[in-house]
Amino acid sequence: MSVKKELGLSFVQVTLPEDKAYIFRTSIPKVSEAQVRQAIEFQLEENVPLSPAEAVFDFIVLPQNAAATPDEMNRIVTYWQTHKDKNGAVGKPIQKIYLCGSGAHLCGFDEYISTTMKIETEVGNVWQNAFTFEDSIPQITRPDSLSYASAIGSALASFQSHV
8 A cells, every 4th residue: 555645745855966955845736656756857847957867856745634734733833822821821932843643653744844833843752751661662663652642641641640
C-alpha cells in the first residue's frame, strides 16, 4: 500500500546536491504518482537556475489534509493568545508544539508544521512520563503509540491523582 497513492499530493520538499543547493517550498496540484516528477520539474524551472536533468530529486509528500493543519493550529493559537482568563490575563505565547495522533510520525510533517507555524515542533513521546525504557519496553511501535496519546495522558492524570 502506498501512502502517496492513498492520500493524494499537496506538499513536496525538494533537496538538491550541496554544490548546487537551492531550497524552496512549493505546492503542486494533486497528480498521479507517475506525474509527481513532471510537476516538480515545472516548479524547478520557475524557481531554480538549474536544469531538471541536473537535479537530484529527494522529496517528501504529505497528505492533502496536512495542508489544513496549520490553519486549524493558527486558529487555536490565536484564541489562546487573545482569550482572557477570569482575571483578565491572556495566555502566554506558545513556545512548542507536540504532535501526536496517527499522522504525527509522517516524514517531514513536524518540519512542515514548525516552518509554517514558526513555533518549535516535535513529535511527542507518549511514554515519557509513564515509565523509562530501562524498566519496560512497550510492545507497540512509536508511530502506533502516538494514536494513544489522549488515553495514556488520561491514565497518567488519573494515576497521579491517586498517588
